[in-house]
Amino acid sequence: MEPVTIWTYDWVPAGPRGFVRDLRLRWACREAGLTYTVATVRFEDRETGHLDRQPFGQVPFLEDGEVRLFESGAALLHLAERSEVLMPRDPAGRADVLQWTIAALNSVELVTLPWWYLAIRGDADNGVTGWMAQRLDHLERELAQRDWLAAGRFTVADIVMADVLRVKRVRAFGSRPATEAYVARVTARPAFAAALAEQMEHFETADRARATGGD
Amino acid sequence: MEPVTIWTYDWVPAGPRGFVRDLRLRWACREAGLTYTVATVRFEDRETGHLDRQPFGQVPFLEDGEVRLFESGAALLHLAERSEVLMPRDPAGRADVLQWTIAALNSVELVTLPWWYLAIRGDADNGVTGWMAQRLDHLERELAQRDWLAAGRFTVADIVMADVLRVKRVRAFGSRPATEAYVARVTARPAFAAALAEQMEHFETADRARATGGD
Numbered sequence: 335m336e337p338v339t340i341w342t343y344d345w346v347p348a349g350p351r352g353f354v355r356d357l358r359l360r361w362a363c364r365e366a367g368l369t370y371t372v373a374t375v376r377f378e379d380r381e382t383g384h385l386d387r388q389p390f391g392q393v394p395f396l397e398d399g400e401v402r403l404f405e406s407g408a409a410l411l412h413l414a415e416r417s418e419v420l421m422p423r424d425p426a427g428r429a430d431v432l433q434w435t436i437a438a439l440n441s442v443e444l445v446t447l448p449w450w451y452l453a454i455r456g457d458a459d460n461g462v463t464g465w466m467a468q469r470l471d472h473l474e475r476e477l478a479q480r481d482w483l484a485a486g487r488f489t490v491a492d493i494v495m496a497d498v499l500r501v502k503r504v505r506a507f508g509s510r511p512a513t514e515a516y517v518a519r520v521t522a523r524p525a526f527a528a529a530l531a532e533q534m535e536h537f538e539t540a541d542r543a544r545a546t547g548g549d
Numbered sequence: 550m551e552p553v554t555i556w557t558y559d560w561v562p563a564g565p566r567g568f569v570r571d572l573r574l575r576w577a578c579r580e581a582g583l584t585y586t587v588a589t590v591r592f593e594d595r596e597t598g599h600l601d602r603q604p605f606g607q608v609p610f611l612e613d614g615e616v617r618l619f620e621s622g623a624a625l626l627h628l629a630e631r632s633e634v635l636m637p638r639d640p641a642g643r644a645d646v647l648q649w650t651i652a653a654l655n656s657v658e659l660v661t662l663p664w665w666y667l668a669i670r671g672d673a674d675n676g677v678t679g680w681m682a683q684r685l686d687h688l689e690r691e692l693a694q695r696d697w698l699a700a701g702r703f704t705v706a707d708i709v710m711a712d713v714l715r716v717k718r719v720r721a722f723g724s725r726p727a728t729e730a731y732v733a734r735v736t737a738r739p740a741f742a743a744a745l746a747e748q749m750e751h752f753e754t755a756d757r758a759r760a761t762g763g764d
Binding site for chain 2: 389390391392399400401402403404405407408409411412425426429432433435436437439440441443444445447448451452455457460461462465469472473475476
């Protein structure tokens, strides 16, 4: 099969490194044994330069032959169609993976990301803290019952959910041991470590190019 | 084909009526010509009674034969697999619908719903207002270019995006004529009107049962 192309920024400041969402796609490809190349858009031009390719000025986007997708969640569901490692093929297993992937994006990250957005602007005890605690409590109840979110095994749903939850500040409110164990379990996978190291190296290479006058 | 079952609450207060997300599924089924029945869980017990069926205590969830899904976004993508009316079958068209459905859930609603959550608690000019305005501006740029979000025609992506955007307070900041025209265009579809009327009638019937001593 042809390699896919993962698009990310050419460079980002130190803060978001390790959390730019191209990591989700690198991780998924590595789990699935899909080969990929990485291409870049300029971070400095993100508001003007690549809106034609990503309408919200974000990364990542994915190219797979003639298909191009933005939204990391959409790209992950697309990759899941290419590999059973990421999603089983039976209808019940597929539905389970689909519902938990969407839950990570639309029930958990929908609260944790706005909470974090307010928190880094100085208000960690903000108007969505209670709502976030409730969602995380519900999730803790689920994670206390099993090792993986969906289909009785690791799937793409775990990539999204663990990537949402591994933001430590988000988990700083309350004690949720099953959630802690879950994040440790999913991020202990070699494909996560490799994807993380690769993203860090990508931006460090950009630093070196800048330092030597490259662009 | 066997009818699907859409699960919703038996009753809700006046505020959320017309916006409970079973509407998204009723609407999609009507567009696709899929028959459905409606089943209910008790609103009063939502925190304790149906967490085994919906881990976040929400509705809707969908039953389709042996498959059950929670998360309206997941249920809609599942229904889209059952009808080409909701999603084309060519890879590029599928990818376009998938990315815009996820964009509605994870780039737009991820900001508009927390904004609304803070606004109804008294703070309409809250910490996410600027972020929301930026996302809506990006979307306006897209909607100025075409009538439907994905694949050059109405798809399930329009159901989700229009349902997110039809919350009027969300659109009260700034002037975005293409977005206004888009919401009017999508919600002018007969299947939307029918789904809305059906949801209102569902809860009004519950009011009458309560008034006559039923439960």
